[in-house]
Amino acid sequence: MLCYFIKNMGTLQRTKIVEILSSDTFLSQQINVRGWVRTRRGNKQISFIALNDGSTIKNLQIVVDITTFGDEFLKPITTGACVSITGVLVVSQGQGQTVELQASDIQIYGTADAETYPLQKKGHTLEFLREIAHLRPRTNTFSAVLRIRHAMAFAIHQYFNEKGFFYLHTPIITGSDAEGAGAMFQVTTLDLNDMPKTTEGKVNYENDFFGKPTNLTVSGQLEGELGALALGNIYTFGPTFRAENSNTPRHLAEFWMIEPEAAFYDIYDNMDLAEDFLKSLIRYALDHCADDLDFLNSMWDKELIDRLKFVAENDFVRLSYTEGVDILINSGEKFEFPVSWGVDLQSEHERYLVEKHFKKPVILTDYPKEIKAFYMKQNEDGKTVRAMDVLFPRIGEIIGGSQREDNYDRLLDRINELNIPMKDLWWYLETRKFGTAPHAGFGLGFERLLLFVTGMGNIRDVIPFPRTPKNAEF
RNA sequence: UCUUCAGUAGCUCAGUCGGUUAGAGCACCUGACUGUUAAUCAGGGGGUCGUAGGUUCAAGUCCUACCUGAAGAGCCA
Numbered sequence: 001m002l003c004y005f006i007k008n009m010g011t012l013q014r015t016k017i018v019e020i021l022s023s024d025t026f027l028s029q030q031i032n033v034r035g036w037v038r039t040r041r042g043n044k045q046i047s048f049i050a051l052n053d054g055s056t057i058k059n060l061q062i063v064v065d066i067t068t069f070g071d072e073f074l075k076p077i078t079t080g081a082c083v084s085i086t087g088v089l090v091v092s093q094g095q096g097q098t099v100e101l102q103a104s105d106i107q108i109y110g111t112a113d114a115e116t117y118p119l120q121k122k123g124h125t126l127e128f129l130r131e132i133a134h135l136r137p138r139t140n141t142f143s144a145v146l147r148i149r150h151a152m153a154f155a156i157h158q159y160f161n162e163k164g165f166f167y168l169h170t171p172i173i174t175g176s177d178a179e180g181a182g183a184m185f186q187v188t189t190l191d192l193n194d195m196p197k198t199t200e201g202k203v204n205y206e207n208d209f210f211g212k213p214t215n216l217t218v219s220g221q222l223e224g225e226l227g228a229l230a231l232g233n234i235y236t237f238g239p240t241f242r243a244e245n246s247n248t249p250r251h252l253a254e255f256w257m258i259e260p261e262a263a264f265y266d267i268y269d270n271m272d273l274a275e276d277f278l279k280s281l282i283r284y285a286l287d288h289c290a291d292d293l294d295f296l297n298s299m300w301d302k303e304l305i306d307r308l309k310f311v312a313e314n315d316f317v318r319l320s321y322t323e324g325v326d327i328l329i330n331s332g333e334k335f336e337f338p339v340s341w342g343v344d345l346q347s348e349h350e351r352y353l354v355e356k357h358f359k360k361p362v363i364l365t366d367y368p369k370e371i372k373a374f375y376m377k378q379n380e381d382g383k384t385v386r387a388m389d390v391l392f393p394r395i396g397e398i399i400g401g402s403q404r405e406d407n408y409d410r411l412l413d414r415i416n417e418l419n420i421p422m423k424d425l426w427w428y429l430e431t432r433k434f435g436t437a438p439h440a441g442f443g444l445g446f447e448r449l450l451l452f453v454t455g456m457g458n459i460r461d462v463i464p465f466p467r468t469p470k471n472a473e474f
Numbered sequence: 475u476c477u478u479c480a481g482u483a484g485c486u487c488a489g490u491c492g493g494u495u496a497g498a499g500c501a502c503c504u505g506a507c508u509g510u511u512a513a514u515c516a517g518g519g520g521g522u523c524g525u526a527g528g529u530u531c532a533a534g535u536c537c538u539a540c541c542u543g544a545a546g547a548g549c550c551a
Contacts, residue, residue: 041513048510063509079501096511120485120501121512127543128485182550219551244549245475257551336547347547400551445551458544470542 012086018055020099026089033060033101034084034109036138039121040077042066047074049103051085054137057144057295061092061100069106079121080112080138126461133465133474141299144292145454145462148285152450153237155284156258159277160235165260168227168234170220175212176424183243184215185253216241221259221443222375222428225404228261228439229431235260237446245469249458250396252447254467261441267377267386267403270440271363274390274399275316277444278361282312285453293454301455307393308453316361321345321384324353324364331357344371347396354391362391374414376402388442395452401442408432 012032020026020033035053042048042064049062062085066074077083086105092098118132119139129136136142157167173187189209190196196204205212220236227234240257260273285293286308297304319327328339328349333356337346345364354362366384369376376385390399405411411432415422422429450462460466465474 039510039512041510043507043510043513045508046510048513050511061511092509094509094511115484115502118484122485122500123512124485130543240551242550246549247475247544248547248549249545251550255551395551397551443551448551 014084016055017051017053017058017060020060020089021056021058027099028088028090030086030088030104031101032084032086033062035060035082037077037079037081037083037112039079040074044071047077049077049083049085051083052138052143054143057140057147057291061094061097062087062103063100064103064106069103073106076108076111077106078112078114078117080114080117080119082109082112083107084109126458130460130466137464140295142461144295145450145456146464147292148289148454149450149462151285151289152281152446152453155281155288156235156237156446158284159280160233160260163233165233165235165262166227166231168220168224168231168236170217170223170227170236170238172217172239173210173214174217175210175214176222182218184218185241185243187214187216218242219257219259219443221261221441222425224259224261224441225428225439226431228263228441229435229437232264233260233262247469249460250448250451252459252463252466252468255459255463256446258444258446259441261439263437263439265403265440266438267365267388267440270401270403270442271318271365271388274388274401274442274444275361275363278390278399278449279312281449282308282453286312296455300457304455307455311361311392311452314360316363316390317358318363318365320366321364321368322366324349324362327357328352342368342370350391350396354393359393361393364389364391369414372402374418374420375404375411377405378410378414386440390442392448392452395448398448398452399442399444401440403438403440406432406436406438408436 012030014034015026015031017033017035020031033051033053035051038050038052038059040047040049045066047064047066049064050059051062052059064074084107085101085103087101087103089099089101092100094100119135124139126141129139129142137146160167187209190203190205190207196207198204208214217240219240220238224234224236236257236259238256239254241254242251243253244251260277262269262273265273286305293305293308322341324345325339325341328335328345331352333352335346335348335352337343337348339345339349350362353364354360365386365388366379367387367389368383369378369385372385372387376387378385386403388399388401389397390401392398405414408429412429447459447462450456451459454462456462460468
């Protein structure tokens with residue numbers, strides 16, 4: 001800190017554009033700004049630089065007197081160049097902005113050759129920007145999305161902290177292959193070109209790093225339950241991996257998931273938490289990301305802000321799977337997949353309930369046990385389990401959760417019925433053997449939340465560096 | 475993984491019934507312009523038509539396979 005201070009003595013501290021534009025304390029002051037050039041335009045006498053430093057979606061206009069700096073010096077200041085500019089902040093003579101910086105000193109940190117720099121002043125398609133993911137954070141759209149992504153991550157921690165939930169770090173490498181949430185990525189240090197074999201000709205994992213097969217986690221839930229049955233209320237927030245060959249705008253091979261788990265919660269407490277959680281995150285975005293949301297609203301999705309407000313202000317509809325199926329059967333709607341009690345609901349069915357019938361978020365509960373995971377608490381009817389899915393317009397399933405089966409015998413029966421290999425999950429069963437308690441939790445896909453909050457249409461555009469089948473660039 | 479659509483200049487696209495030297499807008503370069511707002515105006519350069527085969531006198535255009543991307547579906551968060 002001392003070194004930093006001495007090193008910078010005599011030079012002006014950098015001021016962020018977001019601070020300059022949010023108060024009038026800098027007016028008539030000499031300040032220094034640093035950032036990347038969006039455009040430069042003008043004539044022989046005067047040049048205007050639109051400068052963005054990532055702190056806000058808004059640019060600061062820099063006014064440059066060409067006779068002072070010289071044409072040759074200004075030439076390399078093109079779109080994409082990085083500069084440090086010192087000058088006095090004045091009231092703008094032009095129409096498009098309230099203040100502007102009269103440049104008195106310009107330092108060029110890095111140029112961006114205009115013939116090869118891929119980002120132009122004109123618009124680009126999202127598909128093209130995905131191919132240059134190393135540069136797309138410099139665009140308005142992606143800087144807005146990434147600032148909102150940060151705000152939502154912060155709001156999640158703040159929400160749970162205030163509710164007394166502890167942040168539990170569950171493992172990313174797992175030794176169990178029975179989490180039951182999809183195909184897994186194997187983790188190994190064995191030489192794939194020279195695998196040690198057992199006498200039966202199978203891979204001998206005794207020499208692998210962990211002495212047994214391991215994978216990247218598909219969910220932190222099972223470990224989360226261990227935390228909840230000790231600390232009371234916990235949540236996880238970390239990366240999750242699915243090796244499914246899913247090619248849709250709603251799936252990633254690597255995504256971030258939030259999984260709260262709470263002891264002494266039943267499914268109703270769980271629904272209350274999920275609804276309050278989502279609403280408060282959306283309110284946080286409306287309150288703290290107004291500039292970025294305004295931009296996304298005008299650029300990509302004219303109904304975005306109205307939709308966010310509507311969801312934040314209205315109650316979610318709650319109904320059972322059985323009631324939902326009745327509505328679908330009596331709807332008169334022709335579905336590609338016919339509906340009957342016991343079938344898993346297809347996208348078209350969920351969309352009908354959310355977007356046509358209720359026109360608001362829906363929480364569906366008490367699904368047939370056959371179509372849900374082994375750990376969900378069985379209802380007295382013997383047919384359904386205490387599952388809950390939160391269905392959102394445009395997104396579909398944004399949250400999946402349940403009250404967990406806390407009875408040792410019933411859980412073991414279910415595991416045996418489904419032939420789940422539980423040899424690696426003995427520790428999970430012991431929570432029901434020693435001091436078991438009713439508990440519940442859910443999983444929220446962070447990028448699915450961001451799809452909804454930003455109005456973006458493709459999940460690859462709400463994470464900085466998407467991982468999808470056949471794509472691990474950057 | 476299945477179905478459908480797409481791939482032509484740096485970007486976004488047009489290219490008719492298969493027919494001469496493949497076009498436009500933007501970007502870029504050069505010039506003009508005394509305050510611009512994705513500045514404007516004039517001129518200029520820029521192409522392995524996704525890849526590999528095939529049909530044909532002739533293929534950007536038709537056929538086959540593959541690659542890549544997108545949308546919908548499945549799986550799910």
